[in-house]
Amino acid sequence: MxxxxxxIAIADIHGSIAYIxxxxxxxxxxxxxxxxxxxxxxxxxxxxxxNRVIRGLSLSTDTKVIYVRGESDPxxxxxxxxxxxxxxxxxxxNEITVAGIPPFLDYELKA
Numbered sequence: 001m002x003x004x005x006x007x008i009a010i011a012d013i014h015g016s017i018a019y020i021x022x023x024x025x026x027x028x029x030x031x032x033x034x035x036x037x038x039x040x041x042x043x044x045x046x047x048x049x050x051n052r053v054i055r056g057l058s059l060s061t062d063t064k065v066i067y068v069r070g071e072s073d074p075x076x077x078x079x080x081x082x083x084x085x086x087x088x089x090x091x092x093x094n095e096i097t098v099a100g101i102p103p104f105l106d107y108e109l110k111a
Contacts, residue, residue: 005094006031011038014072015049020056027063035063036098039070047074058083066091068100 008027013019027035035057042050050073057065058080065083069075077085084091086100 005033007034007036007093008032009036009038011070012040013053014040014043015046015053017052017056020053024056024059032063034093035065037065037067039068040072041067041070042073045072045074047076050074050076054083066098066100068102 008023010023023035026032037057041053054065054067063082066086067083068085068087079085086098087102088100090097090099092098
């Protein structure tokens with residue numbers, strides 16, 4: 001019998017390192033394989049906060065982090081072995097496709 005893959009989906013962290021620490025503990029204790037991030041890791045597009053939060057997620061080294069940025073995240077391409085930005089791309093996990101559609105910003109909707 002094949003192993004059951006476990007994933008957890010998160011969004012709207014807005015820079016909370018305390019939440020990330022709790023999440024990493026949960027991921028480690030429950031053998032989670034994937035963390036799916038639907039954006040807003042930072043607040044006010046702050047690159048320092050974004051990098052601190054995404055590095056915190058990478059503490060669960062055996063877990064693949066798949067993310068797309070949210071409207072509060074800076075435009076950045078953070079890469080590390082277990083972290084994948086799927087913005088305008090897709091990633092296939094077994095028979096499941098994770099597609100990254102970036103946020104629509106206010107000025108884009110007015111055009």
